[in-house]
Amino acid sequence: MAQGSKPVATEWSIEAFEFGQLKLGAADAAAALAEEIGEAASAVQVVDPRWGTYLQQGVTVGITINRWRAEVSMSMADLGIEPSDAEERRALARLLHLGSRYLLPREVIKKLNRLDNRARYILKTYSYQTFWGYWVPVKRYAEWKRADEQIEQAYFLLADEIYERWDEYRAQVEADYYKLGRQVWNRLIRNGSLDGVLPENYSAPWVATFVERCLLRMPTREQARAQFGWTRTVKFLPMAEQLERDRLAAQTERMAAEAKFKAQAESEMLLDVQKTQIREQAEGLAGFVASVQAQIRAQIYDAALNGLEALEKGAGRLDRNTTRGLKNLVRTVEGMVFWDEPELMSRMADLQYLTNVPSERRSESDVRSALQALGRESRLMLLELDRKPERSGRAVGIPDDLPILEGLVARAPRQVKSEAPIRGTDGATADFLSRARGRRTGNREGLL
Secondary structure: OOOOOOOEEEOOOOOEEEEOOEEEEHHHHHHHHHHHOOOOHHHEEEOOOHHHHHOOOEEEEEEEEEOOOOEEEOOOHHHOOOOOOHHHHHHHHHHOOOOEEEOOOHHHHHHHHHHHHHHHHHHHHHOEEEOOEEEEEHHHHHHHHHHHHHHHHHHHHHHHHHHHOHHHHHHHHHHHHHHHHHHHHHHHHHOOOOOOOOOHHHHHHHHHHHHHHHOOOOOOHHHHHHOOEEEEEEEOOOOHHHHHHHHHHHHHHHHHHHHHHOOHHHHHHHHHHHHHHHHHHHHHHHHHHHHHHHHHHHHHHHHHHHHHHHHHHOOOOOOHHHHHHHHHHHHHHHHHOOOOOHHHHHHHHHHHHHHHOOHHHOOHHHHHHHHHHHHHHHHHHHHHOOOOOOOOOHHHOOOOOHHHHHHHHHHOEOOOOOOOOOOOOOHHHHHHHHHHOOOEOOOOOOOO
16 A cells, blocks of 8 residues: 555445455455455455445435526627737736626526526435435435425426517517617727727617627527426445445456456556556445535534524523524434434434423523533544534534543533423434433444
């Protein structure tokens, strides 16, 4: 392994897999694999095997939204800017970026962009950004798809409206370009750019030509409508066994190629190709593990800081917006955490209980302790994942440094001691709370 390179985290199966003619355990298989690809044994580690199963509890999702954009690049001529010579033209091109001009009314383009942005925001809300793309847990997929279909329906309704009102929109755009054309003509006359070229009474045909040129890129209504499209791409991620079959197939191809060509250089090239394939598969799983945990922990950390800062500003009381935000956090975590992490879910149950208690009966110390525990645990995990948060929590009792956090998280007791959830708490939350009572923090599971 090259000096300074990091160990590769990979997983080949839950218990064992076939390596040549031998059936090996995961640790032995990792060592054998390292030997085969010419790496140190420490370069290939074994990921917690449950993550291989977790990969199948969701899908990667992509959305492709197509349409005629109704925007073209603006030129200096569109604004009546006439450089005096080639050098000035080059200088202006290096210094100026004039942006775009529109071929539909701007408010229509803004509506289309809002729907496009809304769809991508919704996908990000319901998914994790992973090595393979946006990964949606199975229990969130149906809800995401319903939301996406609603936006898709609005998108095509707007496409139909553009088709029906095409002549109206074109006339509106054309009228605006006539106004612009007359202004450009007057500017060129004032600065003398047309002296000796065109007479001053030639404005009408010049403006008409200007407008015709501006609308050259405008399609017919049928062509514009045909470009609208909305495609969802949904894929399963490969299981470890599938990755292993791919690896063995690549190995077979390599051996056949070596037998055919026999050349050492080609042999080394094919071995390097195999190394790259193995590394990319391993990095994919390790990246998936890190991405999903880091994204949910980042949300928890920010929410905990917001809550603690609100306590400071509110003299020990949470304002309505902060309380609502913490309740939304609980719902998000319960919907997005698809792996086995009972300690986190118990923390969420505690937080749900506290936010459901009327503000006049809510214990400030319990709220503060619960938020600090969540914030400390989340910051610790983010640091372990090399995802250092931008915000500091030092002012509200969450140390920035890893060693201090490790000590606090390891010895922090549970603070919420409710005998029963208040009315309105569901059965799952009641179960979380009952299991949470009397337990201590610090029993967190590692990634590898």
